[in-house]
Structures are given as C-alpha cells and as structure tokens.
Amino acid sequence: MDIRPAEPADGPAIRDVARRSLQASYSLGPQAINSAIEEWYDEQRLAETLADEDRLLLVVERDEQVVSFSESVLSAEDTGTLLWIHVDPAHRGEGLASTLFDATRTHLEDRGAAHLRGRVLEDNVEGNTFYTERGFAHVGTEQVEIDGRTYVENIYSEAEQQGREPIDDESNRTVYVDHDAHERGSIAPFHVVFTDEEDDDKYGYFCSNCKTLANAMDSMGRIECDNCGNVRRPLRWDAAYL
Structure with a gap:
C-alpha cells in the first residue's frame, strides 16, 4: 500500500x-x-x-x-x-x-x-x-x-473547547460568537455566530481580524467583511450548489 x-x-x-x-x-x-x-x-x-x-x-x-x-x-x-x-x-x-x-x-x-x-x-x-x-x-x-x-x-x-462569547450587534441584540466553530478567511478566520448561547440557530459570522460582525452571504456562500476586506470562500460547493 x-x-x-x-x-x-x-x-x-x-x-x-x-x-x-x-x-x-x-x-x-x-x-x-x-x-x-x-x-x-x-x-x-x-x-x-x-x-x-x-x-x-x-x-x-x-x-x-x-x-x-x-x-x-x-x-x-x-x-x-x-x-x-x-x-x-x-x-x-x-x-x-x-x-x-x-x-x-x-x-x-x-x-x-x-x-x-x-x-x-x-x-x-x-x-x-x-x-x-x-x-x-x-x-x-x-x-x-x-x-x-x-x-x-x-x-x-478535536480542538480545545472555548465556548461561546456574548456580544451585541448594531441593534444591541446579544448574539454569541462560537470560538470552536470557524471558517478560513483570506486574512483571519471567521467565527460562526449564533442567536443563542446553546441552540444552533445561526446568526452570521464574526471577523476575527477586525472584531466585527459580517452577516451578508452571497449565493456562493462567500462572506466579505466590509470593514477590513477579509473574505470567506466556500470550501466545497459553488454558486449553483450543483
């Protein structure tokens, strides 16, 4: 072999x-x-x-x-x-x-x-x-x-668990940045953001480069931070999702 x-x-x-x-x-x-x-x-x-x-x-x-x-x-x-x-x-x-x-x-x-x-x-x-x-x-x-x-x-x-960190969005709503779930960005990782401390209702993403929320996702699953230009591209599926 x-x-x-x-x-x-x-x-x-x-x-x-x-x-x-x-x-x-x-x-x-x-x-x-x-x-x-x-x-x-x-x-x-x-x-x-x-x-x-x-x-x-x-x-x-x-x-x-x-x-x-x-x-x-x-x-x-x-x-x-x-x-x-x-x-x-x-x-x-x-x-x-x-x-x-x-x-x-x-x-x-x-x-x-x-x-x-x-x-x-x-x-x-x-x-x-x-x-x-x-x-x-x-x-x-x-x-x-x-x-x-x-x-x-x-x-x-298998990474050490770090849990979810509460932060406030622009409307002062508390959302939770999951430090255990992240995607590769062109500059720094994007962490997944959830609406609740325990549930899996996804709110968006958090740019770890400039510490801001980035919610807009296009049809390709691509996210771009408007503040610093950090970009998250899909790992597997394209714009048509097959």
Missing part, C-alpha cells in the same frame, strides 16, 4: 472511487452523485485543487490502483479541515480509512495545522461514527444543497 499526494493523472480513478463511495454511504440519487462528481473532481477543478497550497489530496494505491483518497484544506489559521475520506466499497474493512486519516493529519500538521476538524453529512452513519470513535466533539452543523435538495452536514472538532 502506498499513500502519496494526488497527481493530475489520478483524475479518472479519483472520480470512480468517489462515485462508488457516495453510492455506498449516502442517500443521494444517481443524478445528484453524477452532478457532484462533475462539480468537485472534473479535470479543471482537480487541477485547481492540486495547485492550491491550502488544499491537500492524498491517494492510497494498492497494486498500482487508487482505492481510496482524502480531501482536506487549511480552513483557518491553525486548523485543518478534513472534507472527505473516500474508500472504494470493495476495499472497506481493510483499515484504509484509519491509515489515510493518520497520514492526512500528519500532512496537515506539516503545513502548520495545530487542530483538526472533520465534516460529514448527517445521514452517513459510518462517517459520523468514525469521528466520534476518535474523540472528536460535534461542534455544529451547516445546511448544504446538492442537486436542489438540502442536507445537514455535521462538523466535528
């Missing part, structure tokens, strides 16, 4: 493994899966991912065949986010996911990540169990749209 960074020539194998994995683990229809594969891993997007210093694609080869891969990103100043671990169903039960997880963590740490987070759709029971068995805490959710349907994505973190 060989674990290495992905190359452009791995594109067909990556798309094939992703398709088989999505079919086996998610309640997505064939059209949604095909749309997702084309959007995330077509030749152009794959080339952009491989050229992006903040992104990481690792593949597992067995007998010169790609049978698994992980996709991750440096999503905040010191945080790596694992977006996907895909294993061909024909090779599940062989410990590939655990081995690839460890290798991905090492690569992210080498790039400066001190903390690790993971994202997985709520209906992937095995994926959610994978993180909880490794001591990750569920720190939030996000709604994502795939082929016109809305899905819940769970967010896990």
Whole structure:
C-alpha cells in the first residue's frame, strides 16, 4: 500500500472511487452523485485543487490502483479541515480509512495545522461514527444543497473547547460568537455566530481580524467583511450548489 499526494493523472480513478463511495454511504440519487462528481473532481477543478497550497489530496494505491483518497484544506489559521475520506466499497474493512486519516493529519500538521476538524453529512452513519470513535466533539452543523435538495452536514472538532462569547450587534441584540466553530478567511478566520448561547440557530459570522460582525452571504456562500476586506470562500460547493 502506498499513500502519496494526488497527481493530475489520478483524475479518472479519483472520480470512480468517489462515485462508488457516495453510492455506498449516502442517500443521494444517481443524478445528484453524477452532478457532484462533475462539480468537485472534473479535470479543471482537480487541477485547481492540486495547485492550491491550502488544499491537500492524498491517494492510497494498492497494486498500482487508487482505492481510496482524502480531501482536506487549511480552513483557518491553525486548523485543518478534513472534507472527505473516500474508500472504494470493495476495499472497506481493510483499515484504509484509519491509515489515510493518520497520514492526512500528519500532512496537515506539516503545513502548520495545530487542530483538526472533520465534516460529514448527517445521514452517513459510518462517517459520523468514525469521528466520534476518535474523540472528536460535534461542534455544529451547516445546511448544504446538492442537486436542489438540502442536507445537514455535521462538523466535528478535536480542538480545545472555548465556548461561546456574548456580544451585541448594531441593534444591541446579544448574539454569541462560537470560538470552536470557524471558517478560513483570506486574512483571519471567521467565527460562526449564533442567536443563542446553546441552540444552533445561526446568526452570521464574526471577523476575527477586525472584531466585527459580517452577516451578508452571497449565493456562493462567500462572506466579505466590509470593514477590513477579509473574505470567506466556500470550501466545497459553488454558486449553483450543483
């Protein structure tokens, strides 16, 4: 077994493994899966991912065949986010996911990540169990749209919990900045802001660069702080959300 960074020539194998994995683990229809594969891993997007210093694609080869891969990103100043671990169903039960997880963590740490987070759709029971068995805490959710349907994505973190900090918005309403849930910004992380100290009703984002609230999000999931120009771009979905 060989674990290495992905190359452009791995594109067909990556798309094939992703398709088989999505079919086996998610309640997505064939059209949604095909749309997702084309959007995330077509030749152009794959080339952009491989050229992006903040992104990481690792593949597992067995007998010169790609049978698994992980996709991750440096999503905040010191945080790596694992977006996907895909294993061909024909090779599940062989410990590939655990081995690839460890290798991905090492690569992210080498790039400066001190903390690790993971994202997985709520209906992937095995994926959610994978993180909880490794001591990750569920720190939030996000709604994502795939082929016109809305899905819940769970967010896990092994970073030390810091809780929610109350602040007042422009109308003197108290909202809560979650220091455990953040997204990578072009200058500094954006922390998720909630309307309540305990509930998951999202209010917006907090720019950690200039310490101001940034609520406006466009159709691409892109946020730009009007005060300092810090920008948050979506990690996975584009303007059409497939």
